[in-house]
Amino acid sequence: MKRFLLSLSLIFTTSIFSQELQSPSEFLGYDLGTQFSRHHEVVDYYEHIAKSEGARVKLMEYGQTYERRPLVLAFVSSAENLANLESIRQEHLKALEGEGNASKAIVWLSYNVHGNESVGTEAAMKTIYELLTQKSGYLENTVVIIDPCMNPDGRDRYINWYNQYKNTPYQVDPNSKEHHEGWLSGRSNHYMFDLNRDWAWLTQAESQQRIKEYNKWLPHVHVDFHEQGVNNPYYFAPAAEPYHEVITDFQRNFQETIGRNHAKYFDANGWFYFTKEVFDLFYPSYGDTYPTYNGAVGMTYEQGGSGRAGLGIITGIGDTLTLKDRIAHHFTTGLSTVEVASKNVEKLTSEFKKFYKDRDFKYKSYVLSGNPDHINALENLLANHEIVYGRAKKGTVKGFNYASRTTKSRNIDDNSLVVSTDQAKGTMVKVLFEPNAKLSDSLTYDITAWSLPYAYGLDATASLSNVPYEVTDEWNMYPPKGANIHEGAYAHILEWNSMRDARFLADLLQNDIRVRTAYAPFSINGQSFARGSLIIVSSDNAEKKDFIEVLSTVAHKHHTLLTPTNTGYVDSGKDFGSRYVQMIKKPKVAILAGGPTSTLRFGEIWHFFERQLHYPLTVIDADYVDRVNLDEYDIFVLPGGRYSPFMNEDRLKAIKNWVQHGGKLIAMGGAIKGIDGENGFGIKQKEYTKDSSDANLMPHKDLQRESMKNAITGAIFETKVDNTHPLAYGYGNQYFSLKLGSDTYDYLPHGNTVYLENKTKPVSGFAGSEIQKKIGKSLVFGVEKYGRGRVVYMVDNPLFRGFWENGKLFFANALFMVN
Known part of the structure; x- marks a missing residue:
């Protein structure tokens, strides 16, 4: 099932393979909404649709997840439109050049990007069936593209968990186990990334494969179907402020048009809903904003429920919310969206063309x-x-x-x-x-x-x-593969300044090549090298018979240009036999999972090791960490999270003892709070007393906005870097850090590698007036020496969502350079 799947209308006559179209309930063998459908069952149903309605439905597989589940799209339209699908697409895309006369609306409906927001995929089956039966008139001038499940790995994780723990019949009591997912919820994908925040950064396989197809169509309307808390009524457009300034008046107004059409149906059914609250259109990596910035009317729809709701649950006001209810709501807004698009084709096509034509940005x-x-x-x-x-x-x-x-x-x-x-x-x-x-x-x-x-x-x-x-296809910033490897050389040298260098080092270590690093700058043969440069000495690897062959293979693989030298005697700096040139240990790394850790923060590190650095990582769950001998590991990583009450006195004592005897602890974000304080390590939270004299006089309606004075909502700050410290090898003296919260720590007595001085106004983004006063002279990244070991503190997260490319080398330095 690769590329166009079962697109039988293009290969065989539909009469040979036609079969009677079945509803989801008829096909699945249970009433839709009485059970959760596993991903393979959903794919089976869509295959059935394509077989039964080959003239009006084309099904394609556009990729696979990390766990090898198929990602599929269904193209649904009239038989005439589907027969001319490519021509419709080409005519539509002429609008990007201000040309073309498109006469069809393109509507893309995306479901279940968060796996445990499971109603979406169920609604997707009902929606396609209804479009082909009762609402087929909408398809005369509309092409509907349906992604029934953007996150199959997360969805099946949730469904399998729920089926294991649900009561029979299901229990609506919210205290029942079936309403309380564990640490590894179904929301995220395999690597625990939030795919709804990855549209722009494309760090995950699902996003990378989807964007190829999305860019082939660039629809007029895109809807991302979600769920929110159990007690919330339905949310649909218009969105809340802030709107990004590039969003056009038409995009704003058409959200209003669609929202009013939804309201008509919800009012008729007595269903509750809200608009213009909470969900804004600003951050560019969402399933509503990314399409919007590419010309679509992009929207998020949010149904109350999510992983808490199961097949049915009692809400906070005593009502029972069932999966059938949730399906009905998403089904209604989905059809309403297609209806509005089909009635406004001319407006959608003309305004889409204007979006790509009428622009005059300040910076060219x-x-x-x-x-x-x-x-x-x-x-x-x-x-x-x-x-x-x-x-x-x-x-x-x-x-x-x-x-x-x-x-x-x-x-x-x-x-x-x-x-x-x-x-x-x-x-x-x-x-x-x-x-x-x-x-x-x-x-x-x-x-x-x-x-x-x-x-x-x-x-x-x-x-x-x-x-x-x-514009040239020949522009290749990489050097020739495997250049400058000399079998008779005394050593080979590589400047250390990027993740490509880190991957090269990780590969060498796993191939048992011994590598040294320079803790002082040096020059040799007229060429200068900075701290952190890798030095691969031939005599260190004399016992490895295939040393040159392996080195050449790894250099080819990573496009690494090495500098050979026939001597270890430097022109300036420290010779290769100096104590300033140390062997890099091949570290055995473990990471804490479960319990106190954030799944997202854990996933970022897991993905970094497996998909970016390509270095082995042992995952140790909080449930059994007390039974693990940490002496078997050189490095122990504590991802961000909430470590109280997990980090009790005994655990903290054990970790301190391990560090004291030579272990390296990397504590990130919220994990630092678990190891600071009187009984912890040396790091201390920064004290700050704000003026609260008028706090009790603040009107209740203003409290939320007032609280923003103490908040940082993902803002960029300029920081100072001590690039003589191993944690900062490969960096200059300035680093722009993405600060995500208000946790603030004093400078360390020593080892302050990246830190804020008195410049506390963000370079970009929002930071409240009070928090700006607090974060002056505070730590960002630092290293504390503790006995024979080290504690690496990362207050900010250099691996956040996998897209802050310039921060990743700090983490690699923490692994390989800090001793």
Whole structure:
């Protein structure tokens, strides 16, 4: 089942294979809503639909999940439209160039991006059936694309868990086990990533495969179906403020049109709903915002229920909410959306064309220079989004400088990357690259800063003019494969400054190649090398008979250009036999899972090891960690989470004893609170007393907004870096950190590697006035020496959602460089 699956109308006559179309309940053998359908059953039903309605339905597999479940799309329209599907698509996409005369609305319905928000997939089956039967008139001028389950791994995780623990018949008492998922819930995908926050960053396989198909269609309307808390009524558009400034008046107004149509049906049924609250349109990596920034009317619909609800549950006001109720609501808004689109085809097509034509952004070009590996990583992201970029021409560029936040000129050459807003994806470029997105309201649902030049650690200029560039397929920032490996060399050297270097090192260690690192800068044979440079000495590997062969193979694999030398005698700095040139240990790493850890924070680290660094990791669950001998491990990682009351006196004592005898503890985010204090390690929370003299006089209606003075909603801050410390090898003296919360710690007595000085105003994003006063002179990343061991503190999260590319080397340094 690859590519177009069972698209029988294009291969065979439908009469040969036609069979009577069955409803979901008839096909599944149980009344829809009385059981949860496993993913394979849903795929089976969609295959049945395609066999029965081959003239009006085309089913395709667009990829697979990490656990090898198929990802499928159904294309649903009239027989005439489906026979001309490619022509319809091509005519539609001409709008990107301001041309074409599209006459069909493209509506994309996405279900179950959060696996335990399970009603979506059930509703998707009912929706496609109804479109082909009672509502087939909508299909005359509309192509409906349905993704029945965006997160099959998470969905099946939830369904399997629920089926194991539910009562028979199901129990509506919210205290029953079937309403309380464990630590590993079905919300996230295999690696515990939130796929609804990955549309722009594309770190996960599901997102990467979906975006290829999405970019082939760029629909007029996109709906992302969700669930929220059990006690909430239904939410549909219009969205809440803040709206990003690039969102057009039409996109705003059409949300209102759709919302009023939904309200008509909900009013008729006496169903409760709300609009214009909570769910905003700002952060670019959602299933509503990303489509919006690509010209669609993007919307989130939220049904009360989620993993708590099961097949039925008593709500806070004593009503019973059933899966059937939830299906009915999503089914209604889904059909209502298609109905509105089918009645407004001309408006949708004309405004979609205007979206790609009527734009005049302040910054016309973004010019980026710096680490070639970071440039290459950014190129890959842009290519996946089909954003055009190119190589600059040698000269100067004047504009907003991201590092200094001033207008200045700088030299650029043909290794500089240019991304222009003068292209089809220009709006997306503006949103992803703008220095500081305009925020109309501080009460937001997610982070408020993400600017890619900061995330990728590049020297960047936003120019008011169009900077000339050349688009070329031949631009390859990587050196030739396996160049400069000499069998008779004394040693081979590699500058250390990127994740590509970290992957190369990880590969060498796993192939039992011994590698040293320089703890002081040096020059040799007229070439200078910074701290952290890798030194692979031939005599260290004399016992490995295939040393050169393995080194060459690994260098080829990672496109690594090594510098050979015939001596260990340096021109300046420390010779290779100095104590400043130390062997890198091949660490055995363990990570805590379950209980006190956040699934998201755990998943980021798990994904980092397996999919980015490619280095083995042992997962130890909190349920049995007390029975594990930590002496078997060199490094123990504590992901962010809530560690009280897990980190009791005995556990903390055991961990301290392990560190004291040579272990390395990496504590991230909320985990630091579990090991600080009087009985913990040396780190201390920063004390701050704010003026609360008028707190009791604050009107109740203003309390939420007042609380924002003490909040940071994902803002970027400029920090100072001590790049002489092993934790910061490969960095300059400035780092832009994405700060996600208000936890603040004093400087350490020693080992303050990355820290805030008195500059506490965010470079980009929102931070409240009170918290800005608190975070001055506070730690971001640091290392404490404790006995023979080390504790690495990461107050901010360099692995957050896998997209902050410039932070990842800090984590690699914590693994390999900090001794």
